[in-house]
Amino acid sequence: MARPTVNILLNRSGLDVPCTNPAGDANFILMGPGDSLIWRDPQQNDGDLISGVSYPTVIPESGSSERNKMFLMDYSEGKYVQIPLAGSALNNGLGGNNRYICAAYFTGATTTAPYLEAYDDNTHTTWSRAPLGSGIASNSCFRAVCTTNNPPGDANWIGTPLAGRDSRIALDTAPLAEAKCLYWNIKQVLHDWMVNWNTSDWFFNDLVLVIHFTYS
Amino acid sequence: MFWHIELDLKGGIKHVLGDVRSHKPGWADIHPSGIEGLQFGFLGKDEKGQDIPYRLEMRGMENYNFFVEAAKAVGGNKFSVKALWFLGQVPFSDQITGWVLKDKIIRISTVKGKEYNGIATMGWKPGVVGAPLVSRVWRTL
Numbered sequence: 001m002a003r004p005t006v007n008i009l010l011n012r013s014g015l016d017v018p019c020t021n022p023a024g025d026a027n028f029i030l031m032g033p034g035d036s037l038i039w040r041d042p043q044q045n046d047g048d049l050i051s052g053v054s055y056p057t058v059i060p061e062s063g064s065s066e067r068n069k070m071f072l073m074d075y076s077e078g079k080y081v082q083i084p085l086a087g088s089a090l091n092n093g094l095g096g097n098n099r100y101i102c103a104a105y106f107t108g109a110t111t112t113a114p115y116l117e118a119y120d121d122n123t124h125t126t127w128s129r130a131p132l133g134s135g136i137a138s139n140s141c142f143r144a145v146c147t148t149n150n151p152p153g154d155a156n157w158i159g160t161p162l163a164g165r166d167s168r169i170a171l172d173t174a175p176l177a178e179a180k181c182l183y184w185n186i187k188q189v190l191h192d193w194m195v196n197w198n199t200s201d202w203f204f205n206d207l208v209l210v211i212h213f214t215y216s
Numbered sequence: 217m218f219w220h221i222e223l224d225l226k227g228g229i230k231h232v233l234g235d236v237r238s239h240k241p242g243w244a245d246i247h248p249s250g251i252e253g254l255q256f257g258f259l260g261k262d263e264k265g266q267d268i269p270y271r272l273e274m275r276g277m278e279n280y281n282f283f284v285e286a287a288k289a290v291g292g293n294k295f296s297v298k299a300l301w302f303l304g305q306v307p308f309s310d311q312i313t314g315w316v317l318k319d320k321i322i323r324i325s326t327v328k329g330k331e332y333n334g335i336a337t338m339g340w341k342p343g344v345v346g347a348p349l350v351s352r353v354w355r356t357l
Contacts, residue, residue, distance in 0.1 A: 001244030111283040209290035216243035
Protein backbone atom coordinates (compact mmCIF):
# COMPACT_ATOMS: atom_id res chain seq x y z
CA MET A 1 0.00 0.00 0.00
CA ALA A 2 2.23 2.74 -1.30
CA ARG A 3 1.08 6.33 -1.08
CA PRO A 4 -1.73 6.72 -3.61
CA THR A 5 -1.83 9.60 -6.05
CA VAL A 6 -5.02 11.63 -5.72
CA ASN A 7 -6.43 13.44 -8.74
CA ILE A 8 -9.25 15.95 -8.25
CA LEU A 9 -11.70 16.26 -11.13
CA LEU A 10 -14.88 18.26 -11.71
CA ASN A 11 -17.83 17.49 -13.98
CA ARG A 12 -18.19 20.38 -16.41
CA SER A 13 -21.03 18.77 -18.40
CA GLY A 14 -24.73 18.55 -17.77
CA LEU A 15 -24.52 14.76 -17.66
CA ASP A 16 -24.63 13.09 -14.25
CA VAL A 17 -22.23 10.28 -15.19
CA PRO A 18 -19.12 8.80 -13.51
CA CYS A 19 -15.60 9.79 -14.43
CA THR A 20 -14.02 7.29 -16.83
CA ASN A 21 -10.42 8.52 -16.81
CA PRO A 22 -8.35 9.73 -13.84
CA ALA A 23 -6.71 12.30 -16.13
CA GLY A 24 -10.07 13.66 -17.29
CA ASP A 25 -12.58 12.74 -19.99
CA ALA A 26 -15.33 14.31 -22.09
CA ASN A 27 -17.22 15.30 -18.92
CA PHE A 28 -14.60 15.67 -16.18
CA ILE A 29 -11.81 18.22 -16.10
CA LEU A 30 -8.69 17.68 -14.01
CA MET A 31 -7.97 20.45 -11.50
CA GLY A 32 -4.52 21.89 -12.03
CA PRO A 33 -2.09 23.63 -9.67
CA GLY A 34 -3.52 26.94 -8.53
CA ASP A 35 -7.04 26.24 -9.78
CA SER A 36 -9.79 27.03 -7.30
CA LEU A 37 -13.54 26.80 -6.77
CA ILE A 38 -15.77 29.85 -6.67
CA TRP A 39 -19.50 30.55 -6.56
CA ARG A 40 -21.12 33.34 -8.59
CA ASP A 41 -24.41 35.02 -9.55
CA PRO A 42 -26.40 33.64 -12.56
CA GLN A 43 -25.00 36.42 -14.77
CA GLN A 44 -21.57 34.72 -14.71
CA ASN A 45 -21.23 32.26 -17.56
CA ASP A 46 -19.08 29.33 -18.54
CA GLY A 47 -16.12 30.56 -20.55
CA ASP A 48 -16.07 34.08 -19.09
CA LEU A 49 -12.56 35.42 -18.66
CA ILE A 50 -11.25 35.52 -15.12
CA SER A 51 -9.80 38.92 -15.99
CA GLY A 52 -13.26 40.14 -17.04
CA VAL A 53 -16.31 41.20 -15.06
CA SER A 54 -17.16 39.09 -12.03
CA TYR A 55 -20.68 38.78 -10.67
CA PRO A 56 -20.78 38.11 -6.95
CA THR A 57 -23.91 36.75 -5.30
CA VAL A 58 -26.06 39.08 -3.18
CA ILE A 59 -26.52 38.31 0.52
CA PRO A 60 -30.21 37.60 1.24
CA GLU A 61 -32.15 40.29 3.10
CA SER A 62 -33.42 37.63 5.46
CA GLY A 63 -32.80 33.96 6.06
CA SER A 64 -30.35 32.05 3.88
CA SER A 65 -29.84 31.31 0.21
CA GLU A 66 -27.68 28.92 -1.76
CA ARG A 67 -25.25 30.55 -4.16
CA ASN A 68 -26.30 30.02 -7.74
CA LYS A 69 -23.43 28.78 -9.85
CA MET A 70 -20.22 26.97 -8.98
CA PHE A 71 -17.17 27.47 -11.20
CA LEU A 72 -13.69 26.13 -11.52
CA MET A 73 -11.36 29.10 -11.90
CA ASP A 74 -9.08 27.60 -14.53
CA TYR A 75 -5.97 29.73 -14.25
CA SER A 76 -4.11 27.94 -17.02
CA GLU A 77 -6.90 28.93 -19.44
CA GLY A 78 -7.77 32.19 -17.68
CA LYS A 79 -11.46 31.26 -17.72
CA TYR A 80 -14.41 30.38 -15.53
CA VAL A 81 -15.49 26.77 -16.11
CA GLN A 82 -19.02 26.17 -14.85
CA ILE A 83 -19.78 22.99 -12.90
CA PRO A 84 -23.47 23.06 -13.81
CA LEU A 85 -24.83 20.16 -11.74
CA ALA A 86 -23.23 21.30 -8.47
CA GLY A 87 -25.34 22.21 -5.48
CA SER A 88 -28.95 21.51 -4.64
CA ALA A 89 -32.14 22.56 -6.44
CA LEU A 90 -32.27 25.52 -4.05
CA ASN A 91 -29.62 27.28 -6.17
CA ASN A 92 -32.23 27.98 -8.88
CA GLY A 93 -29.98 26.40 -11.49
CA LEU A 94 -29.31 22.83 -12.47
CA GLY A 95 -28.39 21.71 -8.95
CA GLY A 96 -30.36 18.89 -7.42
CA ASN A 97 -30.13 15.22 -6.57
CA ASN A 98 -26.91 14.94 -8.59
CA ARG A 99 -24.19 12.40 -7.84
CA TYR A 100 -21.13 12.79 -10.05
CA ILE A 101 -19.98 16.38 -9.51
CA CYS A 102 -16.61 16.45 -7.73
CA ALA A 103 -14.30 13.43 -7.92
CA ALA A 104 -11.15 12.29 -6.14
CA TYR A 105 -9.45 9.47 -8.01
CA PHE A 106 -7.19 7.37 -5.74
CA THR A 107 -4.62 5.22 -7.53
CA GLY A 108 -4.38 2.73 -4.65
CA ALA A 109 -5.53 1.49 -1.26
CA THR A 110 -5.82 3.48 1.97
CA THR A 111 -5.72 2.50 5.65
CA THR A 112 -8.86 4.50 6.51
CA ALA A 113 -11.76 6.01 4.63
CA PRO A 114 -10.70 9.37 3.09
CA TYR A 115 -12.33 12.57 4.36
CA LEU A 116 -13.16 15.93 2.77
CA GLU A 117 -12.35 18.81 5.12
CA ALA A 118 -12.11 22.62 5.01
CA TYR A 119 -9.39 24.71 6.69
CA ASP A 120 -8.37 28.35 7.04
CA ASP A 121 -5.17 27.88 5.02
CA ASN A 122 -2.73 25.37 3.62
CA THR A 123 -1.29 24.49 7.03
CA HIS A 124 -4.53 22.54 7.58
CA THR A 125 -4.45 23.28 11.30
CA THR A 126 -7.23 25.81 12.02
CA TRP A 127 -10.84 26.41 10.96
CA SER A 128 -11.77 29.56 12.81
CA ARG A 129 -12.33 32.06 9.97
CA ALA A 130 -15.78 33.50 9.34
CA PRO A 131 -16.54 31.47 6.18
CA LEU A 132 -15.98 28.27 8.18
CA GLY A 133 -18.29 29.43 10.97
CA SER A 134 -15.94 31.33 13.33
CA GLY A 135 -15.70 28.28 15.56
CA ILE A 136 -19.34 27.22 15.15
CA ALA A 137 -19.27 24.46 12.55
CA SER A 138 -22.98 24.71 11.75
CA ASN A 139 -22.38 28.28 10.53
CA SER A 140 -19.89 27.23 7.86
CA CYS A 141 -20.80 28.48 4.37
CA PHE A 142 -19.66 25.24 2.78
CA ARG A 143 -21.87 22.15 2.81
CA ALA A 144 -21.08 18.86 1.15
CA VAL A 145 -22.54 15.40 0.75
CA CYS A 146 -20.74 12.16 -0.11
CA THR A 147 -22.11 10.65 -3.31
CA THR A 148 -19.60 7.85 -3.89
CA ASN A 149 -22.21 5.14 -3.39
CA ASN A 150 -25.50 7.00 -3.83
CA PRO A 151 -26.88 10.37 -4.95
CA PRO A 152 -27.73 12.85 -2.17
CA GLY A 153 -31.26 11.41 -1.96
CA ASP A 154 -33.13 14.71 -2.14
CA ALA A 155 -33.02 17.49 -4.75
CA ASN A 156 -32.99 19.98 -1.86
CA TRP A 157 -30.22 18.17 0.01
CA ILE A 158 -28.91 19.89 3.12
CA GLY A 159 -25.38 18.48 3.36
CA THR A 160 -22.84 18.58 6.17
CA PRO A 161 -21.11 21.86 7.10
CA LEU A 162 -17.37 21.76 6.47
CA ALA A 163 -15.22 23.11 9.31
CA GLY A 164 -11.89 21.36 9.87
CA ARG A 165 -12.03 18.15 11.86
CA ASP A 166 -15.11 19.36 13.76
CA SER A 167 -17.39 18.77 10.80
CA ARG A 168 -16.37 16.87 7.68
CA ILE A 169 -17.58 14.11 5.38
CA ALA A 170 -16.19 10.63 4.81
CA LEU A 171 -15.91 9.99 1.09
CA ASP A 172 -16.60 6.27 1.41
CA THR A 173 -17.92 3.85 3.99
CA ALA A 174 -14.64 1.93 4.42
CA PRO A 175 -10.92 2.11 3.64
CA LEU A 176 -10.15 1.76 -0.06
CA ALA A 177 -9.00 -1.75 -0.97
CA GLU A 178 -7.82 -0.72 -4.44
CA ALA A 179 -7.86 2.19 -6.88
CA LYS A 180 -11.21 3.95 -6.77
CA CYS A 181 -12.96 7.17 -7.70
CA LEU A 182 -14.80 8.90 -4.85
CA TYR A 183 -17.49 11.55 -5.37
CA TRP A 184 -19.16 14.40 -3.56
CA ASN A 185 -21.51 17.30 -4.24
CA ILE A 186 -20.91 20.68 -2.64
CA LYS A 187 -22.62 24.05 -2.26
CA GLN A 188 -22.13 27.40 -0.59
CA VAL A 189 -24.87 28.94 1.54
CA LEU A 190 -25.19 32.64 2.39
CA HIS A 191 -26.98 33.94 5.50
CA ASP A 192 -28.46 37.38 6.24
CA TRP A 193 -26.17 37.82 9.26
CA MET A 194 -23.13 37.79 6.98
CA VAL A 195 -23.73 41.52 6.37
CA ASN A 196 -21.94 41.96 9.69
CA TRP A 197 -18.74 40.41 8.40
CA ASN A 198 -15.62 42.49 8.06
CA THR A 199 -14.32 43.21 4.58
CA SER A 200 -11.29 41.05 5.34
CA ASP A 201 -13.60 38.08 5.91
CA TRP A 202 -14.96 38.37 2.39
CA PHE A 203 -11.58 38.83 0.77
CA PHE A 204 -9.85 36.07 2.69
CA ASN A 205 -8.65 33.78 -0.07
CA ASP A 206 -6.58 31.25 1.84
CA LEU A 207 -9.42 28.80 2.58
CA VAL A 208 -8.67 25.30 1.37
CA LEU A 209 -10.60 22.10 0.83
CA VAL A 210 -8.48 19.08 1.68
CA ILE A 211 -8.67 15.36 1.08
CA HIS A 212 -7.38 13.67 4.24
CA PHE A 213 -6.25 10.04 3.88
CA THR A 214 -3.86 7.43 5.25
CA TYR A 215 -1.52 4.80 3.82
CA SER A 216 1.23 2.48 5.03
CA MET B 217 18.81 4.77 12.14
CA PHE B 218 16.11 7.40 11.69
CA TRP B 219 12.72 7.26 9.94
CA HIS B 220 12.75 3.48 9.37
CA ILE B 221 10.61 1.02 11.36
CA GLU B 222 12.78 -1.75 12.81
CA LEU B 223 10.95 -4.99 13.58
CA ASP B 224 11.96 -7.89 15.84
CA LEU B 225 10.12 -10.85 14.34
CA LYS B 226 9.39 -14.30 15.71
CA GLY B 227 12.41 -16.57 15.39
CA GLY B 228 14.95 -13.86 16.11
CA ILE B 229 14.66 -12.24 12.71
CA LYS B 230 15.23 -8.51 12.36
CA HIS B 231 13.58 -6.60 9.51
CA VAL B 232 13.88 -2.94 8.58
CA LEU B 233 11.16 -1.24 6.54
CA GLY B 234 11.42 1.67 4.11
CA ASP B 235 11.71 5.35 4.97
CA VAL B 236 8.31 6.37 6.35
CA ARG B 237 8.67 9.76 4.60
CA SER B 238 8.87 8.06 1.21
CA HIS B 239 5.91 7.08 -0.97
CA LYS B 240 6.37 3.48 0.17
CA PRO B 241 6.89 3.01 3.94
CA GLY B 242 6.58 -0.76 3.45
CA TRP B 243 4.28 -1.69 6.35
CA ALA B 244 1.48 -2.85 4.06
CA ASP B 245 3.84 -5.13 2.15
CA ILE B 246 4.96 -7.33 5.07
CA HIS B 247 3.14 -10.42 6.31
CA PRO B 248 4.98 -11.51 9.47
CA SER B 249 3.92 -14.55 11.47
CA GLY B 250 4.59 -12.59 14.63
CA ILE B 251 6.09 -9.24 15.70
CA GLU B 252 7.95 -9.37 19.02
CA GLY B 253 8.75 -5.69 19.05
CA LEU B 254 8.92 -2.50 17.02
CA GLN B 255 11.34 0.41 17.24
CA PHE B 256 11.47 3.70 15.38
CA GLY B 257 14.08 6.44 15.51
CA PHE B 258 13.09 9.98 14.57
CA LEU B 259 14.24 13.57 14.86
CA GLY B 260 12.35 16.27 16.70
CA LYS B 261 13.25 19.92 17.14
CA ASP B 262 14.10 21.87 20.26
CA GLU B 263 13.08 25.50 20.81
CA LYS B 264 16.18 26.65 18.88
CA GLY B 265 15.36 24.47 15.88
CA GLN B 266 18.12 21.98 16.63
CA ASP B 267 17.52 18.32 15.81
CA ILE B 268 16.78 16.15 18.84
CA PRO B 269 16.94 12.37 18.37
CA TYR B 270 14.10 10.31 19.81
CA ARG B 271 13.26 6.64 19.81
CA LEU B 272 9.88 4.93 19.98
CA GLU B 273 9.47 1.34 21.16
CA MET B 274 6.48 -0.98 21.42
CA ARG B 275 6.73 -4.58 22.54
CA GLY B 276 4.50 -7.40 23.77
CA MET B 277 1.38 -6.31 21.88
CA GLU B 278 -1.18 -8.74 20.47
CA ASN B 279 -1.39 -6.75 17.22
CA TYR B 280 0.42 -3.77 15.73
CA ASN B 281 -0.47 -1.14 13.19
CA PHE B 282 1.32 1.73 11.50
CA PHE B 283 0.18 4.29 8.94
CA VAL B 284 0.93 7.74 7.58
CA GLU B 285 -1.74 10.44 7.80
CA ALA B 286 -1.57 12.74 4.77
CA ALA B 287 -3.50 15.50 3.06
CA LYS B 288 -3.89 16.70 -0.51
CA ALA B 289 -5.40 20.11 -1.21
CA VAL B 290 -8.26 20.37 -3.68
CA GLY B 291 -6.95 22.66 -6.37
CA GLY B 292 -3.24 22.14 -6.00
CA ASN B 293 -0.55 19.56 -6.22
CA LYS B 294 0.56 20.08 -2.65
CA PHE B 295 0.73 16.82 -0.74
CA SER B 296 1.75 16.87 2.91
CA VAL B 297 2.43 14.30 5.62
CA LYS B 298 0.46 15.24 8.73
CA ALA B 299 1.31 12.53 11.23
CA LEU B 300 2.81 9.08 11.79
CA TRP B 301 0.64 6.63 13.75
CA PHE B 302 2.05 3.68 15.74
CA LEU B 303 -0.58 1.52 17.43
CA GLY B 304 -0.57 -1.64 19.54
CA GLN B 305 -3.38 -3.80 20.90
CA VAL B 306 -2.96 -4.83 24.52
CA PRO B 307 -3.13 -8.67 24.70
CA PHE B 308 -6.50 -10.28 25.38
CA SER B 309 -8.34 -6.94 25.38
CA ASP B 310 -9.83 -4.32 23.07
CA GLN B 311 -7.46 -1.70 24.49
CA ILE B 312 -5.34 0.18 21.96
CA THR B 313 -2.26 2.08 22.99
CA GLY B 314 0.23 3.94 20.87
CA TRP B 315 1.74 7.16 19.63
CA VAL B 316 1.04 9.86 17.06
CA LEU B 317 4.07 11.82 15.88
CA LYS B 318 3.25 15.22 14.38
CA ASP B 319 4.28 18.69 15.52
CA LYS B 320 4.12 17.12 18.97
CA ILE B 321 4.17 13.60 20.39
CA ILE B 322 0.72 12.40 21.43
CA ARG B 323 0.01 9.24 23.42
CA ILE B 324 -3.04 7.29 22.26
CA SER B 325 -5.30 5.24 24.51
CA THR B 326 -8.54 4.04 23.00
CA VAL B 327 -10.46 0.90 22.06
CA LYS B 328 -10.19 -1.27 18.97
CA GLY B 329 -12.36 -0.01 16.17
CA LYS B 330 -12.04 3.64 17.23
CA GLU B 331 -8.28 4.02 17.05
CA TYR B 332 -8.10 6.73 14.37
CA ASN B 333 -10.18 9.73 15.43
CA GLY B 334 -13.03 7.40 16.36
CA ILE B 335 -12.88 5.07 13.38
CA ALA B 336 -11.29 1.70 12.63
CA THR B 337 -8.13 1.16 10.60
CA MET B 338 -6.86 -1.54 8.26
CA GLY B 339 -3.41 -3.09 8.20
CA TRP B 340 -3.01 -4.72 11.63
CA LYS B 341 -0.15 -7.26 11.93
CA PRO B 342 0.01 -10.06 14.54
CA GLY B 343 2.28 -9.71 17.53
CA VAL B 344 3.83 -12.25 19.87
CA VAL B 345 2.29 -12.10 23.33
CA GLY B 346 3.94 -13.15 26.56
CA ALA B 347 6.73 -10.62 26.92
CA PRO B 348 6.26 -7.59 29.20
CA LEU B 349 4.31 -4.74 27.58
CA VAL B 350 6.41 -1.80 26.45
CA SER B 351 5.09 1.43 24.89
CA ARG B 352 7.45 4.35 25.26
CA VAL B 353 9.14 7.27 23.52
CA TRP B 354 12.38 8.69 24.82
CA ARG B 355 15.03 11.21 23.94
CA THR B 356 18.27 9.44 23.11
CA LEU B 357 20.66 12.33 23.73
